[in-house]
Amino acid sequence: MIKVDDEQQFVDEIIDLEEFAKSEKVPPTRCRGYRIRIGKQFYTVTRSTMTGRELLELAEKTPVERFRIDQKFRGGQTKRVELEETVNLATPGVERFQTLPLDQTEGYTARRQFRLPEVDEEYLNVSGLLWETVLESSKRRVIVYNFPVPDGYNVSTVDLNLQIDTGYPDTQLDMVYFHPPLMLGNKKAIAAIRDDSFDGKAWQRWSRHRTSANPWMAGEDYIGTHLGLVEHWLECEQLKVNK
Template sequence: MEPNSNKKNNTMTKNKTDLRECYHSGVKPEIAYEYEFYINEQPHRTKKQIITGLDLHELAQTNSTTHFISMKTRANKTLIGPQVQINLTECGIERFTILPFEQQALDIHECYCAGSTPYITYKYIIKINGDKYEVNQEKITGLEILNIVGKAPDNHRVKMFSKGGKVLIGLQEVVDLTACGVERFVIEPLDCTEGFIRTDLPLQLIKEDLSFLEKFRVVNSISNGSSDWLVLRSCTLPDGYNVQNADVAFMIPKQYPAAALDMFYFYPPLSRADGLPIGALTLQAIEGKDYQRWSRHRTGDNIWDPETDSVGSHYDLMINCLKSEFKKR
């Protein structure tokens, strides 16, 4: 009895198909006694060749009313409804992801700011030249990033900012968005006839700044004695202020980007629509006008880094300060 029992057990062991192994080896899964696959990086097994979304929820102990299922195949990602049937012998299934609906889209830039590792989900929000875009893939190439913003690959390049610094991304180079430390992407023109160019801008601006400034209709440089000012005209402000748009000025030090950008200046001066006061304000004469200076400075946890910071990151800091104003009082 025992030899036969061992023979049976060996047969059952051999008659198991591991979908992830099939995916990585590029072979079509065989019909088997048992199938092994991964949900949220945890292995699960079933004897069913065809399973439904409800079966997956049961294995993961989740509910279709509160959680979504994403199936990752070689071709794409697919949302799986409760009644959708999946043939496990179809080629190319790598894994399943089941998460609460509120985690369906993950902001990669917010993960970077929070110092957290991105999780695998269905959609990702990435930052390109200061704007945010949704993608439904955790791995993306430089060419795909250029296509998102409609830039030609023959005269533009992609630069990635991450915890490790900034690097150029080749057209076919793959970036894993779930890797910890990815912050944002910048598209840079490769010649001076493309994109945003103004001859009156401060000479110390870097290429990344010129790419960022493309999103603004009018940008000017003001020289005021020993100071150079970059003025972004008619910027859209967060809700809650007396005006919806204002001119924003940044003082550009002669040693920029080695020297940090600091504080923000607005014209016309801002006030809160609810009438509550705003702290640490004063007036600054720029281009013959009284700009309102907001005395806001970086903390020890957010020190200026000339390798990663720029006009764009200072603008983002300004927007965050304008929004945070309403959390203070």
Template sequence: MEPQSNAAHQAQNGELSDEIIDLEEYSSSGRPVPKAKKYRIRIDKEKYVVQVTDMTGREILALAGKTPEKFLLRQKTKGGVEEVKPDQSVSFLKPGVERFMTIPKEVTEGEGPTVRRQFKLLDQDMQFLDGTGLRWETIMEGGVKAVAVHDWPLPPGYNVSHAQVHVRMTDGYPDAQIDMAYFSPALNRADGRGINNLSGVVFDSQQWQQWSRHRTPSSAWRPGIDDLSTHMALVDDWLAAELLK
């Protein structure tokens, strides 16, 4: 049995721990977040220490020197990415809270990057992608239909914190499964240990690292339930599981 942390022991005894509770660390290890005097939260790439158990979206943006008039706020959790509205309260004690991301509300006309929409997605897939707050594209090349998402967040432990990722939409989707994932730049473990079952492919005029990860009978595709959002949750699980090997 995993030894109980000092913070958890103090919480059991009705005491508030003096330890700074790092939400990202607790979430990645699957531990429940105890009540404490201080919490460390990550907003984009910076970490901040706060002395409250909950804050509104407006207050979280203010920590990073931003306002809801100019920025959107997203919360990364174990279950995916969720919108946080300005007056919505976020509890740091809620299981699975990892970190927060800010997104500029608009770009000056003519300055934004080109976003390609070369084939149509299901409404539920577009809602999922829009909900991430990340830039995404649909790309067709050589009969391959791919959904590419820019700046996909990676768990600490890789050579980069964000990467472009694409997945390929198979004929017959959503009844037919989505398989594997492709990253650019190539991912490596920060500790230097190798990652099995990787290969390089060229798509959309750039090099991608193919992660050959496949569903097992216990995680078989469920038509009517599984879609792009559940596949990307599985991709996140692959990334986290790799670091535990």
């Protein structure tokens, strides 16, 4: 039970930020500590503010200059945290953090058959993942290789592609395509999927769409925010394993 000191407004409890975000509750600014998730690991900290550098050091991602860390919010939105940038853990909606290595892939020349907006190319270049833009007939797609998949699936990483319509970025990104096909560990069927062919491979299309409560915002949304939604979709489907 949460105990609040009326004089100091101190919450005598460890606050789980992920649970607070999912419940749409506002975390207290003064409490015994915060339980935060970085990647798949949980940590308890006693301060309400931390820098990107401190978060990476906490997760033992060193040297920190070889990694980036993203702040993830309820609903799949993401924001990169710079090394010396201060994060307020009591900000409403902060769900968790994700780290990405900045190592460059060597020995392979990635295909760049069409250009993306600068913000997309910058995001993908620092993601640590190999990516390509591929044009096939009238289809324009971005392929991202070895994208991390949460526990509960048949693989730990998967290739994915996103269809880039000619009106993008004013028109929204929609759905996602996976290779190889994803399956849940409990063999439970994944709803709203179908087969798709592109770049000589069989892909699994997930028909997942934005809602009126979370519409595409031209000028704000881009590949990075859409991949945040993809992670959210993967996590939501994985929750069915325990149901």
